[in-house]
Amino acid sequence: xxxxxxxxxxxxxxxxxxxxxxxLYSQNGTKKSWDFMRTHDSVSVLIFxxxxxxxxxxxxxxxxxxxxxxEKNHPTPAEExxxxxxxxxxEEEEKGVAENHDHLPPASAGxxxxxxxxxxxxxxxxxxxxxxxxxxxxxxxxxxxTKLRRITSYRSGVGVTGAKQTxxxxxxxxxxCVGEGGGEPQEGELIEVIKVPLQEAMNFAYDENIPKTMGxxxxxxxFHNNMSPKYKISTNV
Amino acid sequence: xxxxxxxxxxxxxxxxxxxxxxxLYSQNGTKKSWDFMRTHDSVSVLIFxxxxxxxxxxxxxxxxxxxxxxEKNHPTPAEExxxxxxxxxxEEEEKGVAENHDHLPPASAGxxxxxxxxxxxxxxxxxxxxxxxxxxxxxxxxxxxTKLRRITSYRSGVGVTGAKQTxxxxxxxxxxCVGEGGGEPQEGELIEVIKVPLQEAMNFAYDENIPKTMGxxxxxxxFHNNMSPKYKISTNV
Numbered sequence: 001x002x003x004x005x006x007x008x009x010x011x012x013x014x015x016x017x018x019x020x021x022x023x024l025y026s027q028n029g030t031k032k033s034w035d036f037m038r039t040h041d042s043v044s045v046l047i048f049x050x051x052x053x054x055x056x057x058x059x060x061x062x063x064x065x066x067x068x069x070x071e072k073n074h075p076t077p078a079e080e081x082x083x084x085x086x087x088x089x090x091e092e093e094e095k096g097v098a099e100n101h102d103h104l105p106p107a108s109a110g111x112x113x114x115x116x117x118x119x120x121x122x123x124x125x126x127x128x129x130x131x132x133x134x135x136x137x138x139x140x141x142x143x144x145x146t147k148l149r150r151i152t153s154y155r156s157g158v159g160v161t162g163a164k165q166t167x168x169x170x171x172x173x174x175x176x177c178v179g180e181g182g183g184e185p186q187e188g189e190l191i192e193v194i195k196v197p198l199q200e201a202m203n204f205a206y207d208e209n210i211p212k213t214m215g216x217x218x219x220x221x222x223f224h225n226n227m228s229p230k231y232k233i234s235t236n237v
Numbered sequence: 238x239x240x241x242x243x244x245x246x247x248x249x250x251x252x253x254x255x256x257x258x259x260x261l262y263s264q265n266g267t268k269k270s271w272d273f274m275r276t277h278d279s280v281s282v283l284i285f286x287x288x289x290x291x292x293x294x295x296x297x298x299x300x301x302x303x304x305x306x307x308e309k310n311h312p313t314p315a316e317e318x319x320x321x322x323x324x325x326x327x328e329e330e331e332k333g334v335a336e337n338h339d340h341l342p343p344a345s346a347g348x349x350x351x352x353x354x355x356x357x358x359x360x361x362x363x364x365x366x367x368x369x370x371x372x373x374x375x376x377x378x379x380x381x382x383t384k385l386r387r388i389t390s391y392r393s394g395v396g397v398t399g400a401k402q403t404x405x406x407x408x409x410x411x412x413x414c415v416g417e418g419g420g421e422p423q424e425g426e427l428i429e430v431i432k433v434p435l436q437e438a439m440n441f442a443y444d445e446n447i448p449k450t451m452g453x454x455x456x457x458x459x460f461h462n463n464m465s466p467k468y469k470i471s472t473n474v
Contacts, residue, residue, distance in 0.1 A: 012257035020249035034300035063271035065399030162302030
């Protein structure tokens with residue numbers, strides 16, 4: 001699907017996306033400290049197309065996932081040099097502490113299947129309105145906000161970010177399809193819209209060869225348990 | 238449960254836990270960059286006690302979750318001053334850019350229910366052996382590694398860490414209970430072991446007033462679907 005090459009890893013002393021903070025506090029009188037990152041809450045949407053009886057997922061290259069696989073086959077140069085990310089000299093950062101042109105994992109090692117999702121960064125919009133916009137931008141379906149059904153919410157990344165994620169269920173039809181989706185290319189999004197037929201959903205969910213988020217697995221099973229009176233779903237799992 | 242006070246938030250220019258890196262790469266010929274964090278893969282375990290017909294969860298205060306709630310009621314001082322985490326002067330860091338002694342959310346705002354879990358940081362141990370150790374340390378049950386049944390694996394934090402999480406199912410009995418669990422206090426862990434009766438599990442899973450991870454919800458439903466021939470579970474959801 002994608003061609004990935006010219007990989008360079010450099011320390012990141014200042015990021016617009018990852019901002020570590022430290023909280024100092026007393027817990028039952030004992031002084032403690034914890035490093036965490038500020039992040040946004042998020043929404044995700046299980047989309048079911050009632051015309052084709054398919055789930056609509058997004059598939060994209062995730063650099064962080066790819067780097068996990070890349071690093072399994074490579075030493076971690078910054079640590080080998082005994083230098084922290086934040087203390088590597090600037091000239092070191094510029095030339096890059098890791099560079100590799102061969103033995104790269106295939107791009108597919110960084111590709112994941114996910115629910116349509118987005119961060120909650122517009123205070124004037126409801127969670128449902130943000131979810132509706134993501135469905136339109138990423139998957140090309142234009143639906144009224146009232147069609148979104150809340151499934152549940154939970155905490156993610158409890159060690160680092162602790163943000164709240166809210167999951168919705170949404171039924172769409174081919175008539176709601178107004179575009180190809182694919183995200184916002186100007187924001188660097190390269191999203192492929194994928195259809196998973198209802199009859200294959202449970203095998204898809206538990207096939208560990210298909211890289212995916214827990215949200216995909218959980219929501220497919222939620223559908224199986226809650227929508228089965230309405231739509232027939234097969235399961236051999 | 239916990240008393241939390243004397244909260245101070247300071248920038249975190251160098252952390253042993255959060256190490257941002259930047260990867261530069263070419264995707265289909267287009268140069269891109271992405272900030273990510275190195276992290277460990279992890280394991281989690283759905284524990285079912287066959288003596289008491291209860292699920293065994295862990296409950297703990299999560300500073301990152303607490304800070305999410307804290308910040309919903311407070312401005313973010315570092316950003317107000319227009320300063321990045323990495324560029325706040327050292328004297329600013331020392332006195333702390335945010336301090337608050339009143340209007341604190343209750344400690345319960347940072348408490349979450351989670352599966353017993355741990356990071357994969359011992360290369361000589363299998364995932365099952367790491368999971369077994371976590372069950373002993375956090376929950377006090379000593380079981381042979383062969384009793385662990387793999388449920389599935391998936392990617393977490395795909396935007397930032399992309400680590401692989403593997404989930405196991407484990408049946409224990411009161412006879413396997415050799416201690417109180419509670420984690421490693423010398424590592425700052427303050428973990429409470431919680432029992433959720435089987436009959437309450439599905440309501441627990443979908444009660445949004447009970448803060449929890451998606452792993453708890455997914456695994457309870459997995460149990461419902463896969464263990465129901467063996468153990469009866471009620472559901473009104």
